[in-house]
Amino acid sequence: MNNLEKLTLIEGNFTTEEAKEILHNVFMTKIKFHEHKNFSSIERFGKDDATAVNRIPELKKELQRLNEIFVWAQQHHKRLHLSSEIQISFIEE
Template identity: 55%
Template structure:
């Protein structure tokens, strides 16, 4: 594996309905992941997962941005170009 690998997750032009399905699915999945992580932390350790507690509101804010963009696109009868790349690198540090 190189220092950093890149994976193309999303790359294309989408109708508003398609873009909404894709983007809300990705963000909802991430929100649910952090909610479950926080729930597990409560069950196992009796305290919040600090990272999850920070990420949940940040992701919800991003969801609001997406909804605003989608609304503008619908009003203007536009399609959306979406590209998303995931970068993966190895590390010894959890906070990297």
């Protein structure tokens, strides 16, 4: 294995509605992941997961920004090019 692996998650041109569906699902999945992680931490350890608690509002803010982009694109009759690459690097535990 290489020390850095790259995977293409999203690549292409989309209508505003298609892009909205794709990206909304990605962001909501990450938000739900952190909500579940925090809930699990509270149940198991009696305290919040600091990373999850910090990340949830950041993701919600980005989702709001994303919605503003979609509104603008729709008002201006634009299609959207989305490109998303996942980079995986190996680190010592």
